[in-house]
Amino acid sequence: MEIAELGEFGLIKHLTNNIDIKNSSTLKAVGDDCAVIAPEQELQTIVTTDLLMEGVHFDLTYMPLRHLGYKAVMVNLSDIYAMNGTPRQITVSLAISKRFLVEDMEELYSGIRLACERHNVDIVGGDTTSSMTGLAISITAIGVAAKEEIAYRSGAQETDLICVSGNLGAAYMGLQILEREKAVYNQQVIEATEQARKNGTSAEEAIAQIPQPDFAGKEYLLERQMKPEARKDIVEKLRQANVKITSMIDISDGLSSELMHICEQSRCGCRIYEERIPLDYQTAVAAEEFNMNVSTCALNGGEDYELLFTVPLTANDVVSAIEDVKVIGYITKESLGKALISRDGSEFELKAQGWNPLKD
Amino acid sequence: MEIAELGEFGLIKHLTNNIDIKNSSTLKAVGDDCAVIAPEQELQTIVTTDLLMEGVHFDLTYMPLRHLGYKAVMVNLSDIYAMNGTPRQITVSLAISKRFLVEDMEELYSGIRLACERHNVDIVGGDTTSSMTGLAISITAIGVAAKEEIAYRSGAQETDLICVSGNLGAAYMGLQILEREKAVYNQQVIEATEQARKNGTSAEEAIAQIPQPDFAGKEYLLERQMKPEARKDIVEKLRQANVKITSMIDISDGLSSELMHICEQSRCGCRIYEERIPLDYQTAVAAEEFNMNVSTCALNGGEDYELLFTVPLTANDVVSAIEDVKVIGYITKESLGKALISRDGSEFELKAQGWNPLKD
Numbered sequence: 001m002e003i004a005e006l007g008e009f010g011l012i013k014h015l016t017n018n019i020d021i022k023n024s025s026t027l028k029a030v031g032d033d034c035a036v037i038a039p040e041q042e043l044q045t046i047v048t049t050d051l052l053m054e055g056v057h058f059d060l061t062y063m064p065l066r067h068l069g070y071k072a073v074m075v076n077l078s079d080i081y082a083m084n085g086t087p088r089q090i091t092v093s094l095a096i097s098k099r100f101l102v103e104d105m106e107e108l109y110s111g112i113r114l115a116c117e118r119h120n121v122d123i124v125g126g127d128t129t130s131s132m133t134g135l136a137i138s139i140t141a142i143g144v145a146a147k148e149e150i151a152y153r154s155g156a157q158e159t160d161l162i163c164v165s166g167n168l169g170a171a172y173m174g175l176q177i178l179e180r181e182k183a184v185y186n187q188q189v190i191e192a193t194e195q196a197r198k199n200g201t202s203a204e205e206a207i208a209q210i211p212q213p214d215f216a217g218k219e220y221l222l223e224r225q226m227k228p229e230a231r232k233d234i235v236e237k238l239r240q241a242n243v244k245i246t247s248m249i250d251i252s253d254g255l256s257s258e259l260m261h262i263c264e265q266s267r268c269g270c271r272i273y274e275e276r277i278p279l280d281y282q283t284a285v286a287a288e289e290f291n292m293n294v295s296t297c298a299l300n301g302g303e304d305y306e307l308l309f310t311v312p313l314t315a316n317d318v319v320s321a322i323e324d325v326k327v328i329g330y331i332t333k334e335s336l337g338k339a340l341i342s343r344d345g346s347e348f349e350l351k352a353q354g355w356n357p358l359k360d
Numbered sequence: 361m362e363i364a365e366l367g368e369f370g371l372i373k374h375l376t377n378n379i380d381i382k383n384s385s386t387l388k389a390v391g392d393d394c395a396v397i398a399p400e401q402e403l404q405t406i407v408t409t410d411l412l413m414e415g416v417h418f419d420l421t422y423m424p425l426r427h428l429g430y431k432a433v434m435v436n437l438s439d440i441y442a443m444n445g446t447p448r449q450i451t452v453s454l455a456i457s458k459r460f461l462v463e464d465m466e467e468l469y470s471g472i473r474l475a476c477e478r479h480n481v482d483i484v485g486g487d488t489t490s491s492m493t494g495l496a497i498s499i500t501a502i503g504v505a506a507k508e509e510i511a512y513r514s515g516a517q518e519t520d521l522i523c524v525s526g527n528l529g530a531a532y533m534g535l536q537i538l539e540r541e542k543a544v545y546n547q548q549v550i551e552a553t554e555q556a557r558k559n560g561t562s563a564e565e566a567i568a569q570i571p572q573p574d575f576a577g578k579e580y581l582l583e584r585q586m587k588p589e590a591r592k593d594i595v596e597k598l599r600q601a602n603v604k605i606t607s608m609i610d611i612s613d614g615l616s617s618e619l620m621h622i623c624e625q626s627r628c629g630c631r632i633y634e635e636r637i638p639l640d641y642q643t644a645v646a647a648e649e650f651n652m653n654v655s656t657c658a659l660n661g662g663e664d665y666e667l668l669f670t671v672p673l674t675a676n677d678v679v680s681a682i683e684d685v686k687v688i689g690y691i692t693k694e695s696l697g698k699a700l701i702s703r704d705g706s707e708f709e710l711k712a713q714g715w716n717p718l719k720d
Binding site: 143 | 397439500510
């Protein structure tokens with residue numbers, strides 16, 4: 001169905017129909033000039049927003065719309081968790097070019113709704129409009145956090161331990177694989193079309209016969225790229241273990257870049273150990289295949305959506321016992337700089353080569 | 361300066377530099393994973409968001425970036441006032457194509473900052489990224505409102521008076537004038553280029569000599585289109601006069617469309633009088649020039665950003681005494697339908713022909 005048939009209000013109604021409100025603080029969701037949210041006893045409001053543009057942040061030739069919707073929510077929830085907060089509401093704005101159908105938006109929204117269900121979040125508003133080219137997705141997430149528990153980037157102290165959740169570099173390797181397969185596929189299309197022209201046969205049929213790429217043994221990397229999961233579980237485990245988080249940030253632009261944010265805002269230095277950076281086996285295999293240094297991928301590859309945080313030295317035993325959390329180094333005086341200790345014991349200055357959407 | 365020279369974080373820092381925090385509830389603005397906002401005693405949080413796309417919502421051939429920034433904030437603040445709330449914070453996300461320079465973004469931001477200053481609003485976050493084509497601006501506004509004062513669309517009751525602020529149709533006529541002048545200018549460029557080619561002279565020089573359009577007598581219409589002002593003053597006057605607002609909406613898609621939202625959500629009908637719809641003299645003159653019915657412009661032209669609201673019949677004297685507020689009709693039983701009474705006393709069914717960004 002063409003989107004113009006429903007119109008803006010019709011489309012919003014269609015997509016947000018039958019969504020149950022999950023949070024008692026959501027007093028008014030979609031349908032008025034504003035959403036209305038009740039304050040929660042003693043809690044502060046935290047807000048984050050992300051704007052995702054087709055051709056810059058995602059490529060629909062390999063990214064299913066359902067996954068894209070899911071990911072668009074996750075990147076925002078990840079920021080809420082990175083403050084040690086709990087997400088409650090999101091607004092979803094979409095700019096849609098004419099090539100999309102109502103069914104496409106249903107797919108996108110199914111991913112958005114799944115993400116919201118898993119994280120107990122209400123869709124409370126948004127804006128739906130057209131775009132001249134491509135798809136734009138702007139999501140704002142609203143959450144709550146207790147004043148004394150909020151983890152800023154600025155609270156790291158000398159001797160604090162530097163911890164990361166999960167493993168790093170996998171989403172980046174997933175992207176490399178998808179980009180490579182896309183290039184291979186495009187080449188195959190060119191060749192099939194040329195061959196069909198020579199044979200006087202149908203190009204469409206020749207293209208339809210191009211085999212699907214084989215992603216066996218790389219499933220985890222693709223999932224990390226296409227369906228990241230915000231680390232609610234880590235924040236909950238730290239709370240249960242009564243660990244004081246002194247600073248926290250989510251890893252969206254690469255470990256180096258994020259750690260430098262913490263050091264700059266906390267006015268401190270750091271020492272991290274290459275051998276301690278958590279890596280998945282598939283990441284290591286793929287890095288070798290692409291002739292890349294796996295540590296470089298882990299340090300500078302983006303979109304991991306893991307948590308990077310610091311805790312007091314005294315919490316060592318407690319955090320080390322938490323599954324999927326790894327201590328990778330410690331905070332130092334600012335004057336000692338930001339150091340990476342390589343596997344052979346050499347010391348390097350940490351540099352942020354994180355993904356910069358405004359460069360190149 | 362090219363934006364790539366600064367990078368994402370550099371650009372954000374550059375643009376949000378030296379902004380004073382105006383609200384005590386803004387605990388953390390730009391610079392962390394989330395903004396942090398303190399709850400205000402007894403007040404609820406209200407949230408609205410708008411996504412503006414180049415080529416759909418604005419045309420940079422005649423819209424100065426500074427005005428665009430101002431307007432992008434205003435359309436959001438207008439929604440906050442339409443709930444009878446007070447805006448406190450905004451987040452600003454921008455997607456920027458390569459043709460923009462740092463200076464362009466400074467211009468855009470100067471308008472954003474001016475709007476924030478006038479309405480006492482803090483910029484607390486956002487996202488800055490690149491776009492393949494054009495400019496995208498996504499703003500989310502956050503405000504507060506007392507529970508018992510929030511004006512929903514659903515509270516209108518039979519016999520309530522229907523009121524509007526300011527006058528209607530001017531922004532729409534402003535747009536018609538700008539579009540006409542753009543078409544005239546484009547034609548002049550074609551002719552000047554052709555003439556220069558024939559004469560063997562410089563096309564650039566010929567284009568530079570095209571006279572500026574004469575907007576004398578139409579300044580108000582252009583201002584209404586390019587620099588709308590959210591009606592904070594009306595909300596304040598109503599509060600001072602102790603008027604109970606039973607329902608409210610801001611007029612962004614045309615009076616008809618907005619009044620129908622109120623009627624549908626309040627499950628009521630309405631009767632409004634054509635002769636009572638407030639019009640500016642310039643709007644009437646321009647409508648005649650364009651051979652349009654001025655009432656149709658006022659009923660269906662968008663982007664007025666005036667307030668449409670209902671008050672109890674008993675408030676008649678009080679609202680009628682407020683400058684720039686006009687009673688245009690009253691609320692009826694749902695079964696009586698939505699009626700427009702024309703100047704000659706004929707009755708028409710109200711139809712929403714409001715601007716639909718997803719149609720055509």
